[in-house]
Amino acid sequence: MSANQNPAGQPPTATYDSAFLKACRREPVPHTPVWFMRQAGRSLPEYRKVREGVPMLESCTRPELVTEITLQPVRRHGVDAAIYFSDIVVPLKAIGVDLDIKPGVGPVVERPIRTRADLARLRDLTPEDVSYVAEAIGLLTAELGETPLIGFAGAPFTLASYLVEGGPSRNHEHTKALMYGDPQLWADLLDRLAEITAAFLKVQIEAGASAVQLFDSWVGALAPADYRRSVMPASAKVFEAVAGYGVPRIHFGVGTGELLGLLGEAGADVVGVDWRVPLDEAARRVGPGKALQGNLDPAVLFSSREAVEAKTGEILAAAEGLEGHIFNLGHGVLPSTEPDALTRLVEDVHTRTAR
Numbered sequence: 001m002s003a004n005q006n007p008a009g010q011p012p013t014a015t016y017d018s019a020f021l022k023a024c025r026r027e028p029v030p031h032t033p034v035w036f037m038r039q040a041g042r043s044l045p046e047y048r049k050v051r052e053g054v055p056m057l058e059s060c061t062r063p064e065l066v067t068e069i070t071l072q073p074v075r076r077h078g079v080d081a082a083i084y085f086s087d088i089v090v091p092l093k094a095i096g097v098d099l100d101i102k103p104g105v106g107p108v109v110e111r112p113i114r115t116r117a118d119l120a121r122l123r124d125l126t127p128e129d130v131s132y133v134a135e136a137i138g139l140l141t142a143e144l145g146e147t148p149l150i151g152f153a154g155a156p157f158t159l160a161s162y163l164v165e166g167g168p169s170r171n172h173e174h175t176k177a178l179m180y181g182d183p184q185l186w187a188d189l190l191d192r193l194a195e196i197t198a199a200f201l202k203v204q205i206e207a208g209a210s211a212v213q214l215f216d217s218w219v220g221a222l223a224p225a226d227y228r229r230s231v232m233p234a235s236a237k238v239f240e241a242v243a244g245y246g247v248p249r250i251h252f253g254v255g256t257g258e259l260l261g262l263l264g265e266a267g268a269d270v271v272g273v274d275w276r277v278p279l280d281e282a283a284r285r286v287g288p289g290k291a292l293q294g295n296l297d298p299a300v301l302f303s304s305r306e307a308v309e310a311k312t313g314e315i316l317a318a319a320e321g322l323e324g325h326i327f328n329l330g331h332g333v334l335p336s337t338e339p340d341a342l343t344r345l346v347e348d349v350h351t352r353t354a355r
């Protein structure tokens with residue numbers, strides 16, 4: 001069981017009463033909590049400096065470097081949660097998949113997974129495969145004190161899209177060819193990925209992560225019926241595997257307006273919303289019993305202060321009356337974002353929502 005759980009008779013943890021965890025649990029908050037997807041990364045000069053000469057995947061295996069990079073946005077912006085610095089392909093690399101993260105491209109897989117023989121190359125993930133993750137989280141939680149740490153993983157569909165395509169893809173044609181053309185192999189692949197993902201999230205929770213987010217970034221490429229039939233069982237298996245820890249589970253994808261209800265149904269406590277659907281409408285689609293996270297368009301941060309404030313006001317107005325709201329962007333921070341715009345945004349949300 002996680003140290004973050006607070007069942008009767010157990011003392012609360014340092015992060016238990018944080019605004020972020022309260023909002024995830026749909027409890028009253030002192031202010032609307034804020035964090036940003038991809039808050040640790042290329043928008044920060046201090047990140048670019050410590051990453052100089054260190055390849056992306058190697059940086060993920062160095063606990064001191066991971067700790068420093070994870071803390072950078074907390075120090076600079078005063079966000080309400082840290083997100084563990086890593087990448088969705090780290091557990092795949094850890095089980096021996098021949099992949100790399102190419103600068104300016106993203107994850108690239110040498111030999112894509114498209115046949116049953118390819119699938120046999122995906123073995124189980126053990127905690128020893130990612131011992132640096134538990135080590136980094138130990139360092140991080142000591143530094144973070146009352147600030148919660150969010151662990152994360154890629155969801156089976158989004159991981160499969162990289163493995164089957166061999167890299168980033170606009171149309172996911174090989175992925176869909178497998179999904180429609182060989183449903184049994186597809187189901188087995190997603191089930192394998194669900195097991196790897198669940199094992200990876202368990203490592204993070206047991207090491208001290210206070211919440212977890214499942215990134216199904218590219219699942220918006222699917223129609224609801226296909227999502228329900230071919231993807232939801234695997235994502236639900238991941239959520240179910242970590243349900244017993246009692247840490248909030250966040251589910252996010254891009255372009256998922258038509259899937260919001262199903263993303264909640266898969267087992268999430270919090271549903272992430274991109275900027276295409278207003279939060280009040282998203283709440284209707286998701287239904288009761290879930291908090292929402294979102295949803296400022298990351299590109300808005302390139303406009304004037306007044307425009308950013310106006311958009312922020314619209315989001316907070318749409319969030320009035322939600323059971324729980326965590327302010328975030330509708331997708332990750334864009335690399336050329338002005339860091340001060342993010343700091344101002346955190347201050348603005350905190351000031352406007354102080355209770």
Ligand code: 1CP
Pocket residue numbers: 036037038039040041042056083084085086087088089101103104105106107152158167168169215217331332
């Ligand atoms: O050298 C570099 O700096 C490479 C850029 C980079 C960074 C900073 C990549 C390559 N990954 C990361 C870190 C990362 N990846 C984080 C950091 C923690 C934080 O949020 O602060 C996170 C959460 C991820 C997760 C991730 N990786 C996702 C899901 C989130 C999302 O943005 O949708 C996805 C889809 C990836 C794949 C990936 N890794 C890197 C890139 C450029 C991409 C996307 C490529 C594509 O377009 O398909």
